[in-house]
Amino acid sequence: MALDQNIRIAVDAVVFGYQNNQLKVLLIEQKFNSDKTYWALPGGLVMNDESLINAVKRELKEETNLQVNYLEQLYTFGDDINRDSRNRVITVAYFALIDSTNLEIKADTDADNVQWFGINEIPKLAFDHNAIIEMAFHRLKAKLSYQPIGFELLPKEFLFSELENLYCTILEKEIDRRNFRKKMLSFGIIEETNRFSTQKSGRPAKLFLFNQEKYNQLSREGFHFEIKFA
Amino acid sequence: MALDQNIRIAVDAVVFGYQNNQLKVLLIEQKFNSDKTYWALPGGLVMNDESLINAVKRELKEETNLQVNYLEQLYTFGDDINRDSRNRVITVAYFALIDSTNLEIKADTDADNVQWFGINEIPKLAFDHNAIIEMAFHRLKAKLSYQPIGFELLPKEFLFSELENLYCTILEKEIDRRNFRKKMLSFGIIEETNRFSTQKSGRPAKLFLFNQEKYNQLSREGFHFEIKFA
DNA sequence: GCAAAAGTGTTCGTACTACACCCATGG
DNA sequence: CCATGGGTGTAGTACGAACACTTTTGC
Numbered sequence: 252m253a254l255d256q257n258i259r260i261a262v263d264a265v266v267f268g269y270q271n272n273q274l275k276v277l278l279i280e281q282k283f284n285s286d287k288t289y290w291a292l293p294g295g296l297v298m299n300d301e302s303l304i305n306a307v308k309r310e311l312k313e314e315t316n317l318q319v320n321y322l323e324q325l326y327t328f329g330d331d332i333n334r335d336s337r338n339r340v341i342t343v344a345y346f347a348l349i350d351s352t353n354l355e356i357k358a359d360t361d362a363d364n365v366q367w368f369g370i371n372e373i374p375k376l377a378f379d380h381n382a383i384i385e386m387a388f389h390r391l392k393a394k395l396s397y398q399p400i401g402f403e404l405l406p407k408e409f410l411f412s413e414l415e416n417l418y419c420t421i422l423e424k425e426i427d428r429r430n431f432r433k434k435m436l437s438f439g440i441i442e443e444t445n446r447f448s449t450q451k452s453g454r455p456a457k458l459f460l461f462n463q464e465k466y467n468q469l470s471r472e473g474f475h476f477e478i479k480f481a
Numbered sequence: 482m483a484l485d486q487n488i489r490i491a492v493d494a495v496v497f498g499y500q501n502n503q504l505k506v507l508l509i510e511q512k513f514n515s516d517k518t519y520w521a522l523p524g525g526l527v528m529n530d531e532s533l534i535n536a537v538k539r540e541l542k543e544e545t546n547l548q549v550n551y552l553e554q555l556y557t558f559g560d561d562i563n564r565d566s567r568n569r570v571i572t573v574a575y576f577a578l579i580d581s582t583n584l585e586i587k588a589d590t591d592a593d594n595v596q597w598f599g600i601n602e603i604p605k606l607a608f609d610h611n612a613i614i615e616m617a618f619h620r621l622k623a624k625l626s627y628q629p630i631g632f633e634l635l636p637k638e639f640l641f642s643e644l645e646n647l648y649c650t651i652l653e654k655e656i657d658r659r660n661f662r663k664k665m666l667s668f669g670i671i672e673e674t675n676r677f678s679t680q681k682s683g684r685p686a687k688l689f690l691f692n693q694e695k696y697n698q699l700s701r702e703g704f705h706f707e708i709k710f711a
Numbered sequence: 712g713c714a715a716a717a718g719t720g721t722t723c724g725t726a727c728t729a730c731a732c733c734c735a736t737g738g
Numbered sequence: 739c740c741a742t743g744g745g746t747g748t749a750g751t752a753c754g755a756a757c758a759c760t761t762t763t764g765c
Contacts, residue, residue, distance in 0.1 A: 641718090642717075658718090663720095681715090683715040684715080684717045684718080686717055686718090687718095
């Protein structure tokens with residue numbers, strides 16, 4: 252039965268970064284039928300002897316030459332039979348977070364051009380990639396409140412004001428600085444360092460870091476990260 | 482490139498039911514190489530011109546002849562390259578809920594035998610189906626707290642004690658009857674009927690029903706269902 | 712009248728909300 | 739000394755947690 256199945260399987264990644272107080276998505280420019288070009292998510296077909304997760308990692312390395320901090324499966328898009336006009340392709344979309352400060356993207360072998368786009372400045376993309384980003388953005392907003400993944404968008408050592416800004420920006424909400432800090436620190440998964448940032452102006456700020464092992468340990472003991480806002 | 486891709490794509494469904502105060506999973510017995518038989522999740526290969534969701538619905542109809550109340554994508558299993566020993570198969574797993582009271586399963590064309598298994602009495606299944614059920618069970622436990630999906634496992638009209646029991650059983654926790662009822666009713670998504678159940682003993686109990694439209698409307702207005710326990 | 716399940720209110724404590732002033736540095 | 743961003747505490751409120759007795763029915 253169904254030995255004649257003729258469906259291809261691909262992976263695509265929505266890679267989020269955070270720069271200049273803006274949430275960004277990584278896109279690549281692809282040639283399409285050698286005439287038109289489209290911006291699209293990094294991704295491509297899965298090889299026969301390759302796990303899905305490795306396919307994503309390989310494509311990201313080939314196309315953008317960067318390594319992600321966080322990677323998880325998002326959703327499999329296979330309900331629109333004609334999403335790729337050439338052949339039926341089902342794509343398993345992934346959700347990735349990266350510390351994009353001090354990062355130089357190299358346009359690598361596969362793709363002509365690689366670029367960060369603000370989440371609100373995404374052009375019309377190839378296939379159903381706009382819908383995929385939309386879903387990834389929803390996932391990010393939801394997860395930010397119940398999993399400590401915001402840190403994956405920041406450098407290892409960060410300022411509280413950066414973390415706070417990240418939450419404000421992504422969730423599109425105002426947050427009370429004092430309450431946010433109190434709550435975050437109450438979990439005991441953020442450590443104070445002895446280092447301070449060198450700012451342009453104002454009082455120097457302590458650098459903090461996220462203690463992943465501590466979080467893992469607390470999770471095993473039944474702790475549940477959750478941060479809500481008025 | 483990769484015109485030689487040789488990977489097949491399947492769908493599988495974890496169908497949950499609730500009978501006799503027990504959470505059940507629907508399994509089918511499959512012939513395997515015409516000698517050995519295994520219990521497995523209902524599912525099968527996707528057809529070329531068929532959406533993923535329709536593939537699931539078709540398989541469920543073919544193999545079990547039942548219709549589900551709730552169906553959503555769970556996860557795509559494609560990291561273990563040898564999960565099916567015959568060929569590489571990637572499966573998109575779905576998560577389904579059904580009101581299984583007053584339901585007769587028909588062993589239909591495809592499958593030899595169809596049966597409900599208690600969640601704690603699942604045998605060793607074909608492929609990685611045990612892992613899929615495990616993940617579906619986790620999803621069910623999590624969603625029960627923040628989405629009103631428990632109703633999908635009950636008849637249209639149900640007793641509060643049934644609902645309460647369902648939560649206790651699935652979450653494996655004791656719940657205070659008074660607080661549970663208060664909280665549930667406070668949402669305004671459950672309606673009282675004029676009907677009462679005919680019990681064997683004890684005081685007759687009112688029948689309630691879940692108002693899906695009311696819930697949808699409240700959701701649009703920013704309402705968020707959430708029910709927690711001590 | 713007794714067994715069995717249904718139905719119902721109050722008190723207490725904790726955790727979220729709202730809110731404003733001083734501090735350290737650079738120029 | 740002024741501008742800029744960093745750092746901190748408290749009072750009020752609302753919501754979740756704990757908890758026990760009365761009601762209705764069948765036998």
